[in-house]
Amino acid sequence: MPRIGSGIPLVGRRAELAALESALSAAADGRAGAVLLAGDAGVGKSRLLAELTARAVAAGVKVLTGRCLDVERAGLPYLPFVEALGRLPESGASRLDDAMEQLRLFEAVHTELADLSADSCVLLALEDLHWADAATRDLLLFLVSRLNRQRLLVVATYRVDDLYRRHPLRPLLTELGRLSTVERIDLLPFDRADAMAFVSALSDGGLADETLRGIAARSQGNAFFCEELIAAYDTAVPTGLSDLLLARVERLGSNARLVVRAASGAGGEVEHSVLQAVAELTDLDEALREAVQHNVLVTAERGYAFRHALLREAVYEDLLPGERVRLHSQYARVVTSPASLAYHALQSHDLPTAFKASVQAAEEAVELRAPAEALHHVEQALQLFGAVAEPGVSEYSLQRLASRMAQAAGDSDRAVAYARSAIGLAEDPETGAEARHQLVLTLIPLETASAEIAAAVAEAWDLVCDRPLSVTRARIIALRAREWAWYGSAGLDIDELERLAEQARDEAVQVGADDVAVDALITLAVYAEWRDRAEEAQGLYRAAATTAAEIGAYAVELRARNNLAVNLYMQGLYQEVLAVVTELIDRAVTVGLAWSELAVEARVSRMGIAFNTGHRAAAEALEDHSTAPRWASMRLEAAALYELAIAGRFDEVDEATARIMTYSDDANIVGRVRFARAEAALWRGELREAVDECLRLIASIADAPRASVTKARRAGALAVGALADLAEQAWRRGDDDAARDAIAEGERVHELALTEGEYSLDHQWREDMRNPETACMEARLDAELNRLRDDVDVELWRVAVAKAATFKYWQASARWRLGEALINDGRRDEAIVELQAAHAEAVHMGALPLRKAIEALARRARIGIDGEEPDTEDLFTPRERSVLELVASGLTNRQVGERLYISEKTASVHLSRVMAKLGAASRTEAVSVAYERGLLD
Incomplete structure (x- = not known):
């Protein structure tokens, strides 16, 4: 039998192992850290980690290990931590609305690891992070972000080649990459020398050098491919990887093959007793021994697993459809986890069981603060709802739960769709009002559905206005006080709105709806702002955030923190804003709302502050956050585009905007895209397109229910600046009419920018006018208008600066x-x-x-x-310069010759020399390049 990689000394990897041991040594000295070990499938991550853990154990380090599993799209929440710690501390959770329990869970895990590392160093090794469920990712970020003086090192592996563009691990990697305690090690394939050394060690002298060189070359440095090629060297080696992987399985006896095929349906590690029940073999031990000896299966903590995931996938895909159904049916009879039961029952076409288990799995994921997993399971239950005679749960409750989970997971489109569906399924006035309340919450981030929001609020109130005091009634009154200010009844003054908010607070207190009372307090703080009592509003926001956190009303807490950030931004206190939005993001991650609307906008704010202060962090979001839920990803991507435009990365702006505008009509997203496109067009010299984009922006601002004075002035400044350039070009070419047209249009745009976007309520107008960004853009707008009129006023530009x-x-x-x-x-x-x-x-x-x-x-x-x-x-001779200037004025070679009293041919020769000096391919390009290089006025 050939030896496998785990049975030989580590080959190569000296630098990577040294880095890992250095991190472990630092942890032993009380400098906690984390290492992300990244590489392609089969490159040797697990082998390197095994070497580290072996050395750590020998040095007296406590080693805790856990592995993520690929269970379709929904992993088992916290599985690697359960494996590493033996169990998770009791959460005592009952429902996602009370997300305090997730925080307690996270804190308990953090405390347990801190206690374990109190007297000796701890190595927490987590494998296959690319399969981690959302809950595991959130917990990992929570732990790593709090590494400080613990004697703890976290090492996590993941496959780089599995991280497709929208893979859910990418946002976590971005967040971890910002932490100073985190290091990334990229494990590359072996070079030719190391690959040869590796296959030589694997063969243990049993193969000729020529064969070894062929295997090393064919493996392309992938350790797993090397092992597989060595293991199958005495068979007809298949051309495809799947065939190559299956070659080893085919060498097993019939019972061993039966066990391996049965194990492939488990999706990961499988316990001995489960495998015994599924395989139905009397001599299971002997079959397992053969599979282990041939390195197809390996022993694990609780049973057996495939040596490599690719091998399991190949075996599973080789099963016939009927075999898969029968296999999953057998697993469904013995598994105990609702998530596993739902998966196996669905794959075996047992729809009633799959439905019931999906509902249970969704409830379990809700309790574990894993909204993405809960959404997966509740959607599966909804797909099966019509196929079940007695579901035991209403479709209304599933639709509303799906909307809440989609909203918590950051999937805005699905949240809205499920909320709308729930309205049609409501069973009575209370549930009808609750469904409409949920719809409004999902529509608010879109800012384009003012009519639907107003209608939903009015309908909800009509349903409960004549009913006795209740939580639902208090919630709807609070919603009216919050949303009528923007969408419902613009004619209401602040006194009326305040009375409405106070009524909501009072009724909420009477019925014990603490979260509603705090939400009403936030609305009252908004009205304090509108009365120019900014400091009072800040105090109310902070108090509301604290109270909401204490009672577990986390969505309300995020609203309070967001409003506080806006309050501070309007005063130009950007460092304080940065602190607030950073805390908001941390809290959102902690309580399972990492991709909720306010958490996403907090990330946008953080990027905006970085841009305003002269940093280049925002553009990274185009790649770093591209794997967030689609709605969140587009908002972050759109927010990053302006920085790409000012960096001159126009092709990337074009590619991203084409994609975003195809899929989204979200007002915030479209507005950010248009600003980026206008800026890119301006620098490209596409001045008319820049003006048109700005005009579209101003029109959309005028039509918006929550218009922005700042954005209107910003769009106006860009447009007037572009028109000033157009006028200058027209004057240069002697087109006086075009120049005067540009000036007239610029004056109209200037007026539009100053008048469009005005609020119907004076307090809203005053709030925007206090914004330092508004003053910045207004000064720029006036200076650009002055430049457009060709009457450049130095002092106007000094004011703009x-x-x-x-x-x-x-x-x-x-x-x-x-x-x-x-x-x-x-x-x-x-x-x-x-x-x-x-x-x-x-x-x-x-x-x-x-x-x-x-x-x-x-x-x-x-x-x-x-x-x-x-x-x-001067780059040019006097005659070459004369020729170039005349060509720039639009003259032909013949006209140039006549003007300079030279032949047309001589003029052409001079122009050719100019083009050669500039590296230009045409006369037009020569003029353009000369101007850009400052060689031509």
């Missing part, structure tokens, strides 16, 4: 324009100061188009901006 003090990109671009105005005014020394500052910020932010524009302006003005003297030597 000053108002943009906390918005680094907009300040840099305003400095660029200020420098241009100063040059035109003959004030070169002042211009140098502004252009140098603008250039340094553009370089720091990676704003490549702005950087190039500043450099082009400096070259044209012969100004040094990077510490060097400007280059005053």
Whole structure:
């Protein structure tokens, strides 16, 4: 028998093992950390981890191990932690509405690990994180984010090649990557020398060198492929990996093959007793021994597992459809987990059992604070509902639960769809009102459904207004107080709205609905803001967040924290905003609401603050958050696009916007995409497209139920700036009519930007006008209008620079324009100061188009901006420059020759030399390149 990788000394991997041992040594010294061990399937992650754990055990380290399993799309919640710790602390949870129990669970696991590491170092090894369920991912992030002085090292492995674009592990990897205590090790395939050494050790001298070289080459450095090729070397080696994997199985005896095929249906590790019941073999031990000896199965803590997941998949796929049905039917008779029973019953077409188990699995996932898993199971139950004669649960309750779980998991579209369905299934006025309440909560983030929101609130109130006091009635009154301010009855003044919120609070207190009372308090804080009592509102928000956390009303808590962040943002307190949104995100992750609407918007805010302060973190979100739920992913992706645009990554902007606009009409998403497209078009020189995008933005802002003064002015500033460039181009080519048209349009856009987006309620208008970003954009809008009129006012641009003090990109671009105005005014020394500052910020932010524009302006003005003297030597001869300038004015070669009193052929020769010096392929490109390089005015 050939030896397998676990039976030989570790080959290669010296650097990776040294890094792991260094991390373990640091943990032993009280510097806790985590290592993410990443690599393709079969590359040797488990072997390297086994080497580390063996050395750790020899050094007296406590080693805890757990493995994630692939159970269709819904993993078993917390499975690797259950394996590692033996059990999870009692959660005592009863329902997801009371998510405090998840926090207690997380804290209990954290405390248990801290206690274990009190007297000796602990190594927590978690394998196959790419199969981790959402609950496991949340718990892991909670633990790792709290690593500090514990004597604890967490090592987690995952397959890189399994991480497709929308894989749910990607967001977790992004969050972990931000933590200073986390290190990532990428395990690459063996190089040629190590692959040869590995297959030589595997063969133990039993194969010729030529055969070994062939195996090493064919394996492409993948350790698992090496093992499989070695194991099957004496058979006709299949061309496909599946055949290669099955070659080893075919060498087993009939009983061993039967056991292996039976084990493939388990989906992961299978206990001896379960396998005995499924395989129905009298001599199971002998068959298992053969399978283990041939390295098809390995012994595990609670039974047996395949040596590699790819091998299990190959065996399972080789079963005939009827064999699979019979196999799952046998498993369904012996498994005890509701999730496993639901899976096996469904695969064996036992629909009543699958339905019942799916409902139980959903309830179990709710208790474990795993909304994504709960949604999977409740959706499965809904699919089976019509096929069950006596379901024992109403379709209404399943639809409403599905909406709540989809909302908690960050799947907005499905949350809305299920909420709408639940309304039609409501059984009485109370459930009808509750269903409409749920619908409104799912529609609020979309900001495009004001009519539906107003109708749903009105219908809900009609259903309960004449009924006795109840939790539902109090909840609907609180909803009216919150939403009527925006959607329902704009004619109500603040006094009326406050009375409504106070009524909701009072009735909630009477019926013991503490979460509703706190929610009403948040609404009262909003009205305090509108009365210009910002500090009072902040105090109310903080108090509401604390109370909501204490009673487990986590959605209410997130609303309070979000409103506090908005309050602080309007005052320009961005570092305080950053602290609040970071805490909001941490809390959302902790309580199982990581991808809820407010948690996603908090991430957007965090990216926005990073951008405003001159950092380049936002663009990473295009990749880092692409695997969040679709709605959340699109919001984050759209928020990252503006930074891509100012970085000059236009192709990426085009690709992302085309995809996003195909699937979403969400107002926030569409608005962010349009701003990015306008900015990209501006720098591309597609000025008309930039103006049109801005006009579409302004129109959408005017139609929005919650219009934004800030966005209207920002869109106006972009549009007027683009029209100023269009007018300049028209003047340059002598098209006076086009220039005057651009000026007239710019003046209309300026007026639109100042008037569109006004609120019908004065307090809302005042709140937006206090926003420092509004002042920044208004100053920019006025300065751009002045530039459009070709009456550049230096002082207007100085104001624009000053108002943009906390918005680094907009300040840099305003400095660029200020420098241009100063040059035109003959004030070169002042211009140098502004252009140098603008250039340094553009370089720091990676704003490549702005950087190039500043450099082009400096070259044209012969100004040094990077510490060097400007280059005053002309690239062209005097005659070449004359030819280029005349070509730029639109003359043909013949006309150029006539103007310069040279032949057409000579003019063509000079132009060819100009094109060669510029690397241009055409006369048009030559003019464009010369202008961009500052060689042509």
